[in-house]
Amino acid sequence: MQKFTPQRIWILIGYAATAAALFSAPLFVSDFRLNLLAKFLAFAIVALGLDLIWGYTGILSLGHGIFFGLGAYAMAMYLKLEASGGKPPDFMGWSGLKELPLFWQPFQSFWFAVAMGIAIPALLALILGYVTFRNRIRGVYFTILTQALVIITTTLLIGQQAFTGGTNGLTGYSTVLGFSIGSPETKRVLYYITVVALIGIFVFCRYIIGSRFGKVLRAIRDGENRVRFIGYNPAIYQMVVFTISAAIAGIAGMLFVLHVGIISPSMLGIVPSIEMVLWVAIGGRGTLVGAALGAILMNWAKSEFSTAYPQGWLFFMGLLFVVVVVFMPKGVAGLVSQIKFRKKRREPKHEGVRNPAV
Amino acid sequence: MKESAILLCDDVTVEFDGFKAVQGMNLKLEKGELRFLIGPNGAGKTTMLDVICGKVRPSMGRVTFHGKVDITKKKEHQIAELGIGRKFQAPSIFPSMTVIENLEIAMRQKRSVFATLFAKMAEEERSRIDGQLAMIGLQQKAEWRAGGLSHGEKQWLEIGMMLLQEPEILLLDEPVAGMTDKETDKTGELLHQIARKRSVVVVEHDMEFVRNFASKVTVMHEGRLLKEGSMDEVQRDDRVAEVYLGKRRDADVSRSTA
Numbered sequence: 001m002q003k004f005t006p007q008r009i010w011i012l013i014g015y016a017a018t019a020a021a022l023f024s025a026p027l028f029v030s031d032f033r034l035n036l037l038a039k040f041l042a043f044a045i046v047a048l049g050l051d052l053i054w055g056y057t058g059i060l061s062l063g064h065g066i067f068f069g070l071g072a073y074a075m076a077m078y079l080k081l082e083a084s085g086g087k088p089p090d091f092m093g094w095s096g097l098k099e100l101p102l103f104w105q106p107f108q109s110f111w112f113a114v115a116m117g118i119a120i121p122a123l124l125a126l127i128l129g130y131v132t133f134r135n136r137i138r139g140v141y142f143t144i145l146t147q148a149l150v151i152i153t154t155t156l157l158i159g160q161q162a163f164t165g166g167t168n169g170l171t172g173y174s175t176v177l178g179f180s181i182g183s184p185e186t187k188r189v190l191y192y193i194t195v196v197a198l199i200g201i202f203v204f205c206r207y208i209i210g211s212r213f214g215k216v217l218r219a220i221r222d223g224e225n226r227v228r229f230i231g232y233n234p235a236i237y238q239m240v241v242f243t244i245s246a247a248i249a250g251i252a253g254m255l256f257v258l259h260v261g262i263i264s265p266s267m268l269g270i271v272p273s274i275e276m277v278l279w280v281a282i283g284g285r286g287t288l289v290g291a292a293l294g295a296i297l298m299n300w301a302k303s304e305f306s307t308a309y310p311q312g313w314l315f316f317m318g319l320l321f322v323v324v325v326v327f328m329p330k331g332v333a334g335l336v337s338q339i340k341f342r343k344k345r346r347e348p349k350h351e352g353v354r355n356p357a358v
Numbered sequence: 359m360k361e362s363a364i365l366l367c368d369d370v371t372v373e374f375d376g377f378k379a380v381q382g383m384n385l386k387l388e389k390g391e392l393r394f395l396i397g398p399n400g401a402g403k404t405t406m407l408d409v410i411c412g413k414v415r416p417s418m419g420r421v422t423f424h425g426k427v428d429i430t431k432k433k434e435h436q437i438a439e440l441g442i443g444r445k446f447q448a449p450s451i452f453p454s455m456t457v458i459e460n461l462e463i464a465m466r467q468k469r470s471v472f473a474t475l476f477a478k479m480a481e482e483e484r485s486r487i488d489g490q491l492a493m494i495g496l497q498q499k500a501e502w503r504a505g506g507l508s509h510g511e512k513q514w515l516e517i518g519m520m521l522l523q524e525p526e527i528l529l530l531d532e533p534v535a536g537m538t539d540k541e542t543d544k545t546g547e548l549l550h551q552i553a554r555k556r557s558v559v560v561v562e563h564d565m566e567f568v569r570n571f572a573s574k575v576t577v578m579h580e581g582r583l584l585k586e587g588s589m590d591e592v593q594r595d596d597r598v599a600e601v602y603l604g605k606r607r608d609a610d611v612s613r614s615t616a
Contacts, residue, residue, distance in 0.1 A: 212463065212477040213477075215459050218452065218455055218459075219455065219460075223451075225450075226451075228434040228438070229413075229435075229443070230435075230438060232469045236470075236471055
């Protein structure tokens with residue numbers, strides 16, 4: 001039984017307030033801003049999944065753009081087919097493809113697309129995890145392999161233009177389940193769906209971390225070999241959490257496409273994959289709130305800076321990175337405990353989180 | 359008498375890139391026995407422990423557990439699950455987790471992903487952990503991050519974790535290295551308690567510490583068995599005096615590197 005300490009009550013109030021703010025946002029915010037916020041929330045979902053493997057298990061993946069992108073493509077294929085009424089979409093015609101390819105056909109079903117948007121990233125992660133973790137490939141070597149996965153996948157997407165839309169990606173949607181995708185009402189509903197997804201995944205991640213499974217994950221981060229000599233098989237744990245993380249990224253990708261209306265290889269390549277990790281680092285890895293907050297803050301800053309200073313916004317982003325890295329080594333979420341430490345310095349400092357992945 | 363042996367190492371040889379760290383070593387451990395493994399630096403003591411717990415695979419020989427399972431074919435986590443626990447020389451606890459969390463995951467339990475996902479702390483588990491905390495003297499620090507403990511406390515925590523694992527055989531690598539005299543005494547007490555219920559193999563350099571226990575001592579030298587017997591017998595042996603006690607000064611100097 002958990003006791004209701006004052007600290008815990010404050011945290012619960014904080015959660016309730018955040019949820020209330022998210023649900024009431026459509027009342028205060030313009031449609032344009034709401035759409036942006038919805039996009040940021042989708043990114044926050046990816047950040048949660050990334051934090052599970054990086055912050056808690058110590059596995060650094062620079063390939064989450066791919067899992068995010070595969071989810072997005074699955075949803076985009078459905079949207080594209082709905083727009084073309086089940087006929088081969090426009091870009092196939094340009095490449096001389098007359099028949100709808102076999103693997104495209106089931107994507108006429110919305111629910112099939114949703115299932116695939118979760119299953120395909122998860123399966124890919126499981127396969128990658130199986131061949132790496134079982135052979136004790138970890139740390140930097142694992143990270144490099146995830147980058148290789150990014151390159152392979154983007155090359156494939158660009159190269160197979162007839163099937164994937166190539167560099168342009170998939171865009172030009174009209175409806176989702178019969179509702180016009182551009183209308184403010186649909187957008188609002190999609191926003192609510194995203195909020196529910198975010199909260200649901202947050203609670204799910206909280207459960208995982210609080211469970212004994214989560215403790216084993218943290219133990220793997222601290223000392224994989226020791227975990228092995230206790231009797232756990234770390235490879236299985238790593239595979240499972242990596243797969244969960246990829247599935248979460250897939251869900252985020254599907255939501256992203258619904259909000260943004262386009263997915264292309266440049267949105268899931270090397271740079272976006274690294275950016276995702278930066279959100280978590282800036283927000284504070286090892287705390288779920290930090291990771292989600294980092295994703296929202298960074299993307300919000302990016303969109304504000306780029307509209308206010310079209311020429312120099314990248315410099316501002318760079319400055320932001322430097323400030324956070326220098327003054328907030330544990331990210332924005334670490335700020336709270338940093339301030340606490342200032343107050344009672346006499347308390348013995350404990351060792352920080354060691355992270356073998358970096 | 360072979361049936362009573364809980365662990366039998368038969369003609370074990372370990373090679374590292376052509377260098378033979380262990381050459382045809384035999385070791386027989388009875389149930390409930392406390393055995394010390396001594397020898398000069400590089401004698402292969404730690405390597406023997408590595409073989410038993412699966413960290414190193416021997417190029418030749420067999421290690422049988424309970425007379426039937428050949429553990430040289432098993433993986434580390436499988437060996438741990440069979441009931442062989444290992445404590446490494448440097449304290450290896452999980453520094454970012456609390457003392458109690460360290461004990462919780464080490465405790466004997468189902469270790470599959472599925473089981474740990476839905477595990478609830480049972481009343482009986484709780485009291486086991488509390489009992490262990492009392493035994494290693496860390497009740498006051500149960501909620502501390504393990505990384506903030508002193509060296510000695512970390513060692514005890516690790517011993518506590520191993521005991522909750524409830525192995526049949528405990529392998530300890532220099533449990534008192536780097537400890538103060540007081541800490542060493544306390545560890546000795548702990549070891550006496552442990553040895554009552556389980557088979558224990560201890561690699562140790564500290565002769566004073568070994569002498570506190572009236573138990574069998576195995577001396578290794580250059581990867582081979584040199585002498586087996588009581589501490590007195592071993593010390594009276596000429597060959598042991600020559601290779602081990604004769605070099606005692608060197609061994610003392612670099613004690614922590616073995």
